[in-house]
Amino acid sequence: MNNKSEAKEKPYSCEVCGSSFLKKHTLIKHMRIHTGEKPYSCEVCGTPFTKKEHMLRHRRTHTGEKPYSCEVCGSSFSRKESMLQHMLTHTGEKPYPCKVCGSSFTVKQHMLNHIQTHTGEKPYSCEVCGSSFTRKESMLRHMRTHTGEKPYSCEICGVSFTTKGHMSQHIRTHTGEKPYSCEVCGSCFAQKRSLMLHIQTHTGEKPYSCEVCGSSFTRKHTVMKHMRIHTGERPYSCEVCGASFTIKHILIKHMRIHTGEKPYSCEVCGSSFTQKSHVFLHMRTHTGEKPYSCKICGFPFTKKENMLIHMRTHTGVKPYSCEICGSSFTKKENMLIHMRTHTGEKPYSCEVCYCSFAEKRSMLRHMKTHSCEVCGASFTIKQSMLQHMRSHET
Template sequence: MPNILKFLRTTMETPNKKDAKQRSGEKSRCQVCGNTFYDAYELKVHIRTHTGEKPYSCSICQKSFSVNSNLKRHIRTHIGEKRFVCKICGTAFAENHHLSRHIQTHTGDKPCSCKICGSAFSVKRDLQNHLRTHTGEKPYSCDVCGCAFAQILGLQRHNRKHTGETPYSCKSCPSAFSIKSALNTHVKKMHVEENTCFCQICGKAFSEKHHLKRHLQTHTGEKVCSCNICGNAFSDNSYLKTHMRVHSGEKPFSCEICGSSFTVKSSLKAHVKRIHK
């Protein structure tokens, strides 16, 4: 295998997209895994999954990518660019497919159905993720230790163990963490007293002001956000967003071990505790 990879790195042509499209009638075969592609450019990009080549680097954080489109997508996380805006509610997104998924929370459309159990989903990606709960497929493997995952997010989190990357930083001290849950645990353990906000009505304490603001609406009974599909009203926009998943079938919280998806994070935590511990 190493000899084949060396051959691929040193001898393969480097066609551009334009030339590749002109030769699209002829299939190209990967010498490592045998997969075929309609043009040499697609094969060249595919080869990087074997060689580990990542020629596109972020000038801000030095993270590298195998294709330029992934680099462009990553850069938006630094600059905060969200150019895809929902015409219904005004919510903005960095990626068009995120907007497309969001729009279906308004329409309630679920065009993708599982042929095994009948579950319906608003986008094909959610269906594909769901299918792995039936097949047990784990297509995302770590290049360092070989651990496999059903979801790409599981692999990305796992890779941080090898790279030492800690993208989640504490606002109160220099501590940084590889996963968000570890940051949340740190804040509650180390900084909860210095950041505590108290409800003047019942005395309940909160670590964030917006949590206190949301709590106060339980006293006032104010419900400022309503569902345009069924009319249910909620005191906070985050509750409305969670509710909309009932209509859309969206399940954004996926188990990195088996691929099962859930509408709320608490259900994912309960699943992990019950099934995998």
């Protein structure tokens, strides 16, 4: 009796797998799973879909349309299910618990991914290098490190990214959007991880420790970088001169010595710089800002390091010592100049007579002996220049 009732309720059956459906058009849609037919295509990028509603939802990635809004905070979403998941952040509801440890999650997929941390299961493997992953999307994202594929592009500047999340973060550099706020001080951030790191400045938490010296850090990758101090590892090498570095971004900065690239410009005078921090320092020449003051005499400085060097005139601290004779100096460059008295090194040469000097200022002072201050005539011998000068006196 029940079977007959069910047959009347779902009269349309799939000939391939036997699934039953209430409406004929639902069966037609289902059959596309078996046939692979995708009759609906995106007019912008051509991506095909089995269902019209999937294609329409996809189109929002091009139009930017977000028709579903949160009634609490007004955040907008392109998908209804994304909005419903977001609502749980306001209610605090986490309906999907882990049966092993009891941890709860707002999204079912997050719970399923978490369970694999208990089982150790990594069912998705990279066909190139064999690395294993708990999630399919993680494996697909990893594959881009081999293929070099960057499918997500910024519509404003055209820069491409391997992940959608990285592209979304980048777009905020154009829009200035900072959606993550600190509940303690109200500071806003463009990235969630930046907010989490900032919160640790209030709590003082440094959960990552160096196993060698015990130093603590707020970030895991900072510990890994720090460990290179102990291991001596320099994994980033310059292809031009072979210099090696512990941190990738230092290599990137170094490469500008060879390429001459100066990507950061002053908006006032147009001067270009290799580093962004140099632009900020340079801007003070226009604004006159001197934010660092000596605590003893109040003398102001544009750079913090200049203020610290000045402070040594009050404290008498000389932190740089000569390894040969033990002489101490307030500045590192003064110690390096002094070292030449032991090594005999004279790196500065006169372009006229090729005399060498240990200090640049000595070389510049010497250069004046070759040029006439009145007419600019140059001489290789000082006596000849002095004789020439008398011709101007008569």
